[in-house]
Amino acid sequence: MAKNRKIAEQLIESVGGKENINSVSHCATRLRIMVHDKEKINQEKAEEIDKVKGAYYNSGQYQVIFGTGTVNQIYEEFSNLGISGSSKSKQAGETTKKGNWFQRAIRTFGDVFVPIIPVLVATGLFMGLQGLIMQESVLELFGLTEDSIPDNFLIFSEVLTDTAFAFLPVLIAWSAFRVFGGSPVIGIVLGLMLVNPALPNAWDVAEGAADPLVFFGFIEVSGYQASVLPAFIAGFIGAKLEKGLRKRIPDALDLIITPFLTLLIMIFLALFLIGPLFNTVEEAVMSAVIFLLDLPFGISGLVIGFFHQIIVITGVHHIFNFLEVQLLQQFGENPFNAIITASTAAQGAAALAVGLKTKAAKLKALALPSSFSAFLGVTEPAIFGVNLRYVRPFIMGLIGGAVGAAFASMVGLAGTGMAITVIPGTLLYLDGQILLYIATNLISIGVAFALTWMFGFSDKMKDEIDQR
Missing domain, CATH: 1.20.1310 (5 helical Cullin repeat like)
Structure with a gap:
């Protein structure tokens, strides 16, 4: 639309023109502009533009708040005006050197976790609806009790509420490979290995219903259904390993050797080193969080x-x-x-x-x-x-x-x-x-x-x- 085109043109001018823009992306509410020189940004002029609800420079990006829906339209006009688009993962790479180490680490967490949030939101809604339906007063409206609900319905509801969390390491490994430059499909397979049914289920082990496998006489191994950090670290190291192997393996053998070595090395590290170590770290962090929440x-x-x-x-x-x-x-x-x-x-x-x-x-x-x-x-x-x-x-x-x-x-x-x-x-x-x-x-x-x-x-x- 002509109005959005004018807004985009004004915003481009307020950040120093096209020549000062490296790339642009957007999230749910904000247009994220990577600029070469932040001193060329005219903050007052940007904030006076129609539909702009605020603007600020943070973590190497000039972030302009438009709100849901509007930001997509303005981003499209930027593309129509010839401004190079960039994925959030690419911009994350461009901002790697921006900010202190803590800010960079948290940005990386965000880059990995944000893409999987929609399915976790959907799962939460399924859980909420399940809780509503299973209330005694609601069941009575349909002449039912908890004991009279068909088993097939309970299984169906478990599929809706349990799948995302049962395979969460798969989602995290996939996203980590994507963010750190590896092949996402290798991340998916590595994540699936961490929750393979051949391994004792983590929840069963925690409840005492199953025993972990013991390797080398002292390393206890089970599935990682309830873990986040092991999959994140495995995805990070796995992506870096894959990129390193591709630089060294001849192109004629790359298709076969690189995924083979990446998965072989990473599942060994994930099960016997990364998993046990970072699972312990994860438990310590959660203990501290639970202590705070229980005050x-x-x-x-x-x-x-x-x-x-x-x-x-x-x-x-x-x-x-x-x-x-x-x-x-x-x-x-x-x-x-x-x-x-x-x-x-x-x-x-x-x-x-x-x-x-x-x-x-x-x-x-x-x-x-x-x-x-x-x-x-x-x-x-x-x-x-x-x-x-x-x-x-x-x-x-x-x-x-x-x-x-x-x-x-x-x-x-x-x-x-x-x-x-x-x-x-x-x-x-x-x-x-x-x-x-x-x-x-x-x-x-x-x-x-x-x-x-x-x-x-x-x-x-x-x-x-x-x-x-």
Whole structure:
């Protein structure tokens, strides 16, 4: 459309022209522009462009917030204007040297885990629906009890709810090979080897229903159905190994020898070294997380609920993907989701208060849609476009998120999945927790809105900040 073409042209000009753009990609809400020289970016000009809800430079990328749907259209116009596109994995490679080692490591975690989140979201929804259907009051509507449900239906529901987690190492190994430059199909096969039925099932071993295999008299080996880190590390090393072999093996033999040696070496390392070592590391990390979540009086929610959106600003919030996947793997529920939901809803409420209180037409037009976006689970427009710009609304949102999250922790609220929050997140709490979930969101929204309205924003404060 002509309007989107004009927006794309204005944005290109504001970042220094086509010659200053290396590549461009996008995620669900943001256009990610790799620039050669960030000093050529005109921040003020970029933020004044129609439909832009905020912009910031982070981790080697200039990230412009448009929101869901719109970002796809603007990206298409960039392509039509001859700007080179780039996959997120390629941009990840381009930004490898940007930021400190911790930021780079977390970005890498995000690059591996983000592509598999949609299937985990779907699985969480299946689990929520299963929990809803299996409630005694719902079964009574159909004249059924738990004992009268056909076995075939139970098997069908298990296929829906268990498959993604049973084969999670396959998904992780595939994604790791893809991110680190290996052949994804080799990653798939390596992941399948880690959960091969010939190995004792990890869950059976944990329950004492099966014994692990013992190799070399001291190495215990079982399947890795419940593990994340071993598959991630195996995928990383496997991709690097494959790339190294391809450089050394003659082209005539590459098709046969490279996958053969990669899989042979990697399954040996994965079962006998990587698996046992990083499974221990994984258990230690999860023990620490569980200790934090089990703190009394809602302390865990108070702390995490306050700091989560600060972590979102730094761009290292993808570390929570690993933790949430592990919680779902081990316990079938995810208390992090309830905490994150509270922090997300609170930022939306703070932006809503700004939008309703201000008399500035442009700010109102920005704040109200941004708040709705947050209530759909995407906080970047509200944070970068409104709350963080005026500081106090952001702080009030942090407080509201902390209070709501503390309540969620005290009542033991936990979702059946991950990655969706606030309004869409209701689907993860259909198993009898929906009223507590609604209460959590209302507390967060109420506290953040009230504080922002009373102490966090005024047009006088806006004018003072805008004139600086």
